[in-house]
Amino acid sequence: MSTPEALLRVEDLYVEYPTEDGVVHAVDGITYQVHKGRTLGIVGESGSGKTVSSLTTLGLTRRQGATIRGKILFEGRDLLTLPESELRAIRGNEIAMIFQDPLSALHPLYTVGNQLVGAIRAHNDVPKAKARERAVELLGLVGIPEPKRRVDAYPHEFSGGMRQRAMIAMALSNEPKLLIADEPTTALDVTVQAQILALMERLQRELGMAIVIITHDLGVVAEMADDISVMYAGRIIETAPAQALFSNPEHPYTWGLLGSIPRVDDDREKELVPIPGTPPSLIQPPSGCHFHPRCHYAQPDHARIDPSLEPIPGEPDHFAACLLESEVRRRLWSELSAGSSPEDALSEVGLPEAAT
Amino acid sequence: MTGYVVRRILWGLALLIIVAALTFVLFRVLPTGNPAILRAGRDPQPKLIKEIERVLGLDKSLPVQFWDYIKNIFLHFNFGYSYYNQESVVSLVKERLPATASLAIGAGVLWVVGGLTVGIISALKRHTFLDRFSMGGALVLISAPEFWLGLLALFFFASDIGKIKLFPGSGSYVGLTDDPWGWFKSLIMPWLVLASGSAAVFARLMRGSLIEVMDEDYIRTARAKGLREPQVVRQGVRSSINPIVTLLSLEIGVLLGGAVLVEAVFNIPGVGLLAYHSIIQSDFNVIQGTVLLASMFIILANIAADIAYAYLDPRVVFK
Numbered sequence: 135m136s137t138p139e140a141l142l143r144v145e146d147l148y149v150e151y152p153t154e155d156g157v158v159h160a161v162d163g164i165t166y167q168v169h170k171g172r173t174l175g176i177v178g179e180s181g182s183g184k185t186v187s188s189l190t191t192l193g194l195t196r197r198q199g200a201t202i203r204g205k206i207l208f209e210g211r212d213l214l215t216l217p218e219s220e221l222r223a224i225r226g227n228e229i230a231m232i233f234q235d236p237l238s239a240l241h242p243l244y245t246v247g248n249q250l251v252g253a254i255r256a257h258n259d260v261p262k263a264k265a266r267e268r269a270v271e272l273l274g275l276v277g278i279p280e281p282k283r284r285v286d287a288y289p290h291e292f293s294g295g296m297r298q299r300a301m302i303a304m305a306l307s308n309e310p311k312l313l314i315a316d317e318p319t320t321a322l323d324v325t326v327q328a329q330i331l332a333l334m335e336r337l338q339r340e341l342g343m344a345i346v347i348i349t350h351d352l353g354v355v356a357e358m359a360d361d362i363s364v365m366y367a368g369r370i371i372e373t374a375p376a377q378a379l380f381s382n383p384e385h386p387y388t389w390g391l392l393g394s395i396p397r398v399d400d401d402r403e404k405e406l407v408p409i410p411g412t413p414p415s416l417i418q419p420p421s422g423c424h425f426h427p428r429c430h431y432a433q434p435d436h437a438r439i440d441p442s443l444e445p446i447p448g449e450p451d452h453f454a455a456c457l458l459e460s461e462v463r464r465r466l467w468s469e470l471s472a473g474s475s476p477e478d479a480l481s482e483v484g485l486p487e488a489a490t
Numbered sequence: 491m492t493g494y495v496v497r498r499i500l501w502g503l504a505l506l507i508i509v510a511a512l513t514f515v516l517f518r519v520l521p522t523g524n525p526a527i528l529r530a531g532r533d534p535q536p537k538l539i540k541e542i543e544r545v546l547g548l549d550k551s552l553p554v555q556f557w558d559y560i561k562n563i564f565l566h567f568n569f570g571y572s573y574y575n576q577e578s579v580v581s582l583v584k585e586r587l588p589a590t591a592s593l594a595i596g597a598g599v600l601w602v603v604g605g606l607t608v609g610i611i612s613a614l615k616r617h618t619f620l621d622r623f624s625m626g627g628a629l630v631l632i633s634a635p636e637f638w639l640g641l642l643a644l645f646f647f648a649s650d651i652g653k654i655k656l657f658p659g660s661g662s663y664v665g666l667t668d669d670p671w672g673w674f675k676s677l678i679m680p681w682l683v684l685a686s687g688s689a690a691v692f693a694r695l696m697r698g699s700l701i702e703v704m705d706e707d708y709i710r711t712a713r714a715k716g717l718r719e720p721q722v723v724r725q726g727v728r729s730s731i732n733p734i735v736t737l738l739s740l741e742i743g744v745l746l747g748g749a750v751l752v753e754a755v756f757n758i759p760g761v762g763l764l765a766y767h768s769i770i771q772s773d774f775n776v777i778q779g780t781v782l783l784a785s786m787f788i789i790l791a792n793i794a795a796d797i798a799y800a801y802l803d804p805r806v807v808f809k
Contacts, residue, residue, distance in 0.1 A: 189710075192713075192714055194710060194713055194714060222716050222717075222718065223716065224716070225713065225714055225715065225716035226714055226715035226716030226717075227716055230714070230715075231714045233707060233710070233711065233714075235707060238706065238707040238708065239707045239708055239710070239711045240708055240711065241708040241711070241712070241725055241728075241729070242708070242729070242803075242804075242805065243728055243729055243732075243802070243803060243804065244725070244728075252712075252715060252717060252721070253715040253716075253717075256715055256716045256717050256718070256721075257716055288804045288805070290804070290805050301711075304711075304715065
């Protein structure tokens with residue numbers, strides 16, 4: 135799955151934090167890549183390591199005492215071994231990031247314009263007045279009305295959607311090659327969510343940047359992503375082109391995610407199927423397949439054997455880390471997608487029920 | 491904004507009258523020395539005491555005395571006269587104000603600059619030896635009373651009685667206009683002693699505040715933008731300073747209280763020493779004058795801090 139022209143290639147990345155309760159394995163050996171101008175969606179529950187992996191890309195977990203292993207190759211340079219000064223020159227310049235809560239992510243005591251000017255001047259030796267003109271232009275670009283006036287407003291004078299637009303403007307100020315968007319729409323109303331996603335797509339087309347969008351919401355990546363990686367307990371457990379992931383998901387966790395979102399074209403009587411249990415501890419992850427305690431289809435030896443990402447036969451670029459046989463999975467999914475409950479699907483396929 | 495300030499000043503005025511009434515009652519009703527007896531010399535005749543009381547106006551009823559006092563302040567800006575040398579309180583205070591101002595302003599600058607600097611460094615070098623050392627030192631300084639610190643400073647560093655003869659000792663104060671270098675030298679120890687307690691409080695507050703702020707999302711954003719670390723820290727300091735400004739006004743009261751003790755220990759002829767002597771001598775009018783002066787400063791400092799707070803935080807609106 136490695137191709138030389140990948141813009142960003144994360145290889146076997148591990149991020150571990152020492153805490154009082156033990157070592158947190160926040161990111162447990164993940165590999166992914168993003169190509170120029172493409173969008174990768176990283177999906178998972180809170181605490182699955184999505185955010186930590188992207189913060190690590192920018193070197194923002196360094197100072198927190200994290201142990202980091204692996205490689206993060208950006209245009210061939212390993213960001214993990216770059217000195218802080220060179221990494222700083224990449225941050226906000228070639229790789230920009232936007233965050234979940236735009237109110238807390240903007241400094242409350244500086245005007246929006248001031249913060250934009252700071253971002254511009256961090257990487258360009260331009261006079262303040264010039265940077266300010268650019269800030270007004272950027273605010274206009276992301277669809278903030280009356281940018282000339284708004285440039286002097288404080289974040290608390292903006293609505294949630296406008297704040298996220300301002301964050302995007304800030305991220306775009308140096309025309310980055312890669313934009314990492316960490317739950318960019320989670321704190322926003324549904325209608326505003328759609329506007330922000332549309333804005334990001336438009337800007338991607340205009341500026342040709344690659345996007346990594348991190349979310350727990352499959353609906354968001356369905357709209358935007360070219361490829362999707364699903365994370366669970368610090369690992370990628372399934373990765374596929376977006377189309378394939380939605381039509382032929384291979385991992386029971388992905389089924390669970392798909393089953394727990396409502397669809398407009400579904401029968402109204404159909405009940406949503408939640409994933410039982412809670413996300414696992416990252417200090418002492420479950421043995422074997424990390425998902426087995428919550429998996430409807432787990433077999434006894436799944437608590438022992440640790441699955442790795444395997445290619446799906448007949449489907450290029452589709453990988454899953456599941457111990458069930460490919461044939462069994464395919465039959466289970468066809469039952470589930472036909473509307474069966476997990477229990478019915480199990481008995482239909484003839485697997486013994488999981489011990490959970 | 492103007493309306494707010496005017497309202498606050500009027501409130502402050504009312505507060506000053508209440509303070510005046512309280513001190514008035516406190517010193518006249520509570521069993522302090524009767525100034526008439528103190529003035530009458532050894533074994534006085536009761537008749538003489540009565541006569542002195544009449545001259546000082548102490549024979550009138552308390553409300554009448556207070557009324558006369560307030561009336562004189564508002565109509566003539568006259569705060570009465572010292573029972574001892576008949577000098578007017580206004581001129582007594584005026585004469586001694588430069589020394590106290592020198593002491594308080596110098597200590598104030600040391601306090602804020604020193605406290606914030608130590609706090610910022612401690613926060614950024616969290617859990618290092620430097621941090622632990624400064625925070626431990628701060629705790630000692632917070633716990634140490636000024637007069638004790640002052641005596642200690644004199645014992646070790648005064649040029650007359652000290653072990654290491656470093657700075658001019660007690661009673662060496664000279665006016666700024668008379669001898670600027672002598673003025674500066676004589677105030678080094680008093681400044682340090684007076685500033686230490688408040689600076690220590692500020693260092694600890696600043697450290698806590700900055701540590702909290704440096705974990706905020708917007709600091710992460712600042713780093714993600716690619717700002718240099720000094721700029722990131724500046725953004726952090728900018729927000730962590732806000733809660734501290736509020737405490738500035740509270741701490742000014744502590745500073746003025748400390749000034750009385752420091753002036754007494756270092757024998758600086760300031761308003762604090764005046765207050766100290768007048769309390770010992772039951773010189774009511776002078777006590778009253780110095781208390782009102784101090785209260786006025788605290789009230790003004792509070793108003794200034796509130797205005798500064800609104801200026802520093804755009805989210806604050808005056809009502």
